[in-house]
Amino acid sequence: MCIVIQTKGLFKAYGKMEAVQNLDLTIEEGTVFGFIGPNGAGKSTTMQILATLLKPTSGQAWVAGFDVVKEAAEVRKRIGYMPDFFGVYDNLTALEYLEFYGACYGLSQETCTQVGLELLELVNLLDKRDEQVDLLSRGMKQRLGLARALVHDPDLLILDEPASGLDPRARIEFRAILKELGQMGKTILISSHILPELGDLCDAIGVMEQGKLIAQGSVADITAQIQPGRVVKITVLDRMEEALKWLEMQEEVEQVQSDKETLTVRLDGDEIVQAQLLSKLVGAGFTISQFAEAQVNIEDVFMNVIRSHVEVSENEVDSETIS
Amino acid sequence: MKLIQKLFHNPILSKELQWRMRVKKTPWLIALYLVIVAGIVFTVLSLQDLNRVATFDSGANIWVYTGLSFLNLLMLAFIVPGITAGLISGERERQTLDVLLTTNLSSSQIIYSKWIASLSFVLMLLLLSSPLYVIVYLYGGISPAHIWQSILHLMVTVLFLGSLGIFYSTWIKRTGIATVLTYASVAFIGIGLPLIYILMWQFPYFQVLNGQHWIFNALLSLHPASSLAYVISGDFGLFSNGNHSWHFYWIYIGFYTVLSAILMFWSTYLLSPIRFRRFGFSKKVK
Ligand SMILES: Nc1ncnc2c1ncn2[C@@H]1O[C@H](COP(=O)(O)OP(=O)(O)OP(=O)(O)O)[C@@H](O)[C@H]1O
Ligand SMILES: [Mg+2]
Numbered sequence: 001m002c003i004v005i006q007t008k009g010l011f012k013a014y015g016k017m018e019a020v021q022n023l024d025l026t027i028e029e030g031t032v033f034g035f036i037g038p039n040g041a042g043k044s045t046t047m048q049i050l051a052t053l054l055k056p057t058s059g060q061a062w063v064a065g066f067d068v069v070k071e072a073a074e075v076r077k078r079i080g081y082m083p084d085f086f087g088v089y090d091n092l093t094a095l096e097y098l099e100f101y102g103a104c105y106g107l108s109q110e111t112c113t114q115v116g117l118e119l120l121e122l123v124n125l126l127d128k129r130d131e132q133v134d135l136l137s138r139g140m141k142q143r144l145g146l147a148r149a150l151v152h153d154p155d156l157l158i159l160d161e162p163a164s165g166l167d168p169r170a171r172i173e174f175r176a177i178l179k180e181l182g183q184m185g186k187t188i189l190i191s192s193h194i195l196p197e198l199g200d201l202c203d204a205i206g207v208m209e210q211g212k213l214i215a216q217g218s219v220a221d222i223t224a225q226i227q228p229g230r231v232v233k234i235t236v237l238d239r240m241e242e243a244l245k246w247l248e249m250q251e252e253v254e255q256v257q258s259d260k261e262t263l264t265v266r267l268d269g270d271e272i273v274q275a276q277l278l279s280k281l282v283g284a285g286f287t288i289s290q291f292a293e294a295q296v297n298i299e300d301v302f303m304n305v306i307r308s309h310v311e312v313s314e315n316e317v318d319s320e321t322i323s
Numbered sequence: 324m325k326l327i328q329k330l331f332h333n334p335i336l337s338k339e340l341q342w343r344m345r346v347k348k349t350p351w352l353i354a355l356y357l358v359i360v361a362g363i364v365f366t367v368l369s370l371q372d373l374n375r376v377a378t379f380d381s382g383a384n385i386w387v388y389t390g391l392s393f394l395n396l397l398m399l400a401f402i403v404p405g406i407t408a409g410l411i412s413g414e415r416e417r418q419t420l421d422v423l424l425t426t427n428l429s430s431s432q433i434i435y436s437k438w439i440a441s442l443s444f445v446l447m448l449l450l451l452s453s454p455l456y457v458i459v460y461l462y463g464g465i466s467p468a469h470i471w472q473s474i475l476h477l478m479v480t481v482l483f484l485g486s487l488g489i490f491y492s493t494w495i496k497r498t499g500i501a502t503v504l505t506y507a508s509v510a511f512i513g514i515g516l517p518l519i520y521i522l523m524w525q526f527p528y529f530q531v532l533n534g535q536h537w538i539f540n541a542l543l544s545l546h547p548a549s550s551l552a553y554v555i556s557g558d559f560g561l562f563s564n565g566n567h568s569w570h571f572y573w574i575y576i577g578f579y580t581v582l583s584a585i586l587m588f589w590s591t592y593l594l595s596p597i598r599f600r601r602f603g604f605s606k607k608v609k
Contacts, residue, residue: 051425053596069597073429081425087418089338091345103334104426148422 002029002064004156004187005050009059012045019045021211022059027189027204029155032182034198035191037208043191044084046208047160050189051081063156077105080149084160084191088133094120094144095129098151105152112151119147123177139170146177157181159190175201232274234263234281235290243286252277264294335423335433339440353448356398360452364391364459384464389555391459392473395452396547399481400513403445404505407488409498410437411594416498430594434489434587442485449477472554475576480547483579484509486586493590516546540569550575 003026010023020042027033035043048054049061052072060067066074088097095116102112120126123143128136136144142162149157159178163171178201182188192198198205199219207215207222215222236243240258247256247265252273255266267273278291343349367387411434414420423433456470487508491501520542523529529536543549553571 048421051421053421053424055597072597073427076425076427079425081422083418083421085418086422089342089417089419091342092338100334100338101422101426103337104423104428106427152427 003027003062004029004031004064005033005062005189007046007050007059007061010046010049010056010061011058012042012049012054013057018211020049020056023211023213025206025213025216027187029187030182030185031204032178032188032190032202034202034205035189035208036193036198036205037191038193040210041208042211043208044160047081047158047189047191048083051079051158052076053081077152078154079156079158080152080154081158082145082149082160082162084164086145088136088141088144090132090134092133093130094125094133094136097133097144098147101148102151107152115151115153119150122150122180123147124173138165139167142166142170143174143177146174150181155187157186157188157190159188161191161193163192230267230270230274231294232265232267232277233290233292233294234265234288235261236263237287237289239286243281246281246284246286250277250280262290333432333436335428335436336440339437340443343440343444353451356402356448357451360391360394360398361455363394364455368459368462384459384462385469385555387462388456388459388465388469388473389552391455392477392551392555393548395449395477396480396551399445399449399477399484400509402448403441403481403484404488404502404509406441406444407438407485408492408502408505410441410489411492411590412496412498412501413492415496424594424596430596431591434493434591434594438485438489438587441488442481445481445485446478449481469555472572473551476547476551476554476572479576479579479583483583483586486583486590490586490590493593512546513548516542540571544569544571544574545578547575 005025005027007023007025010020010025011018012020023042023046025046035046037043045054049056050063050068052068052075055069060069062068063075064078066078068075089100092100095113098116098119099109099112102115103109107115117126117129120129123146125140125143125147128140133141133144142165146159146162149159162178163174166174178188178190182201190198190202202219204216204218205222206213234243234247240263244256244258244263247253247263252267252269253265254268257264265277267277274293278288281288281291364387367390411420414423424430428436459465460470484505488501488505491504491508492498495501495504520539523536523538523542529539543553550571
């Protein structure tokens with residue numbers, strides 16, 4: 001696997017404001033990487049550095065092996081960047097808009113037209129090809145912006161909150177397009193506030209907070225990082241009370257909660273422990289109708305990551321003041 | 324040849340020209356320009372005709388010609404800053420600059436194609452006013468040298484005003500402020516320099532020198548009107564009393580050509596997001 005994005009000790013300060021602090025990031029080819037974080041976390045700043053629009057204060061970053069500062073021209077050929085806010089030119093039609101950017105990448109006139117039409121089709125704007133871009137709706141502009149980022153067929157897409165301002169249906173459509181692009185083998189770096197959306201789109205996510213990457217990995221990894229062990233939902237057909245007591249006595253079970261029909265069990269362990277618990281339960285004679293790992297809401301994960309991070313830093317402060 | 328081809332296949336250039344031609348007010352601007360210039364020239368010419376029924380005075384025609392050139396200069400001083408001061412800051416305000424900078428176009432390509440695009444529009448205005456020059460020429464008293472010298476002078480002035488506008492447009496984020504600063508600089512050259520000149524004559528120290536100080540020469544060289552008048556009407560006694568050793572015209576051409584080049588280069592530097600450090604030493608990290 002090729003590494004498409006790599007940063008080492010990336011640091012960006014605006015005066016005293018340290019927007020990105022010692023960021024180490026590695027993203028492999030073909031990954032859809034989601035960047036999550038609250039407002040002002042430094043997501044856009046990181047993306048601008050990777051898009052060669054901002055010079056890092058210190059540290060280094062490479063895209064497809066090229067240094068974003070020293071080999072910016074090479075990097076630009078390989079990325080499609082969509083800023084969080086962007087404008088369009090007036091007096092241009094949707095097709096002309098794409099043709100213009102095609103020409104900016106040095107494509108010939110015919111190629112521009114052909115690529116333009118293909119991309120308009122990809123983002124479902126073919127019927128708007130002759131409309132003025134400045135008169136398109138926000139969602140349409142957003143989709144056109146994505147098409148524009150694709151004119152030169154880049155390997156890496158850097159999309160800064162591409163779904164902002166879209167209605168729910170447009171969001172689903174947008175996500176479908178991104179999934180399609182992901183399947184085409186493009187590496188995508190996407191930032192968002194809307195966490196559940198990133199969850200099933202991304203292969204990996206990175207959580208940023210106050211300029212620091214506080215967690216990175218697959219959604220499952222991060223879940224594990226926050227709450228070691230796993231949560232299993234068990235439905236027994238009868239002897240509910242007995243099952244509850246039995247579970248509480250097991251060594252690997254940390255906590256059991258019961259509501260009407262299901263028992264929610266927090267386990268200290270991995271898949272194997274989970275499987276062993278099931279066979280023990282069956283062995284103990286309980287009739288199990290359902291036994292499944294609970295779906296963790298990515299929103300909860302996110303809040304947990306941030307909360308635990310804040311707690312950790314508060315602890316640090318405490319221990320510092322004590323010593 | 325290849326360079327020219329590359330220059331004109333530039334997407335920004337063609338889009339910009341296309342855009343200007345699509346804007347509805349463009350034909351009006353062209354028409355207005357021609358009406359004003361032609362109106363004044365014909366008025367002056369007909370007034371002259373009335374005055375010189377008896378004697379044909381081709382010497383006076385040179386003043387009509389000079390006036391026409393000055394008029395063109397004045398119009399350009401109003402038009403060019405208006406067109407160029409929004410070229411880069413306009414992209415910034417429209418939030419299209421970032422995207423443009425991530426394309427294969429280098430910042431120098433962006434600057435130069437915008438510069439050429441806006442100046443070709445201005446040059447077209449000049450070209451459209453050229454029949455007036457021919458008419459004045461036909462009245463006699465003007466040599467071909469006068470014609471090409473004033474054309475070169477106009478071109479250099481246009482190029483300079485264009486690069487000045489682009490420079491402010493790149494340096495200042497807001498189009499409004501960039502426009503004001505550009506006009507202010509133009510006003511300084513057009514009005515400020517003569518004012519300084521007049522003020523200096525008020526000092527006894529300079530009066531004794533009788534205009535023989537280098538500052539007088541510099542002021543006259545850097546002003547578009549005096550430098551142009553130097554070649555056109557130099558033989559007609561305007562500057563003959565001063566014994567000026569400087570060739571105002573060529574100093575003007577040289578100075579503003581170099582200044583334009585510096586401004587363009589500087590703009591390119593300011594525009595590139597990751598500024599090159601070809602000059603000076605980069606800090607070594609310990
Ligand atoms: N041009 C700038 N000048 C000064 N400070 C800036 C600039 N751009 C960003 N910042 C600061 O850097 C920090 C990070 O900003 P950034 O835009 O990267 O955050 P973000 O994660 O993209 O936030 P959001 O989710 O709101 O888009 C913020 O505190 C912001 O105030
Ligand atoms: Mg942002």
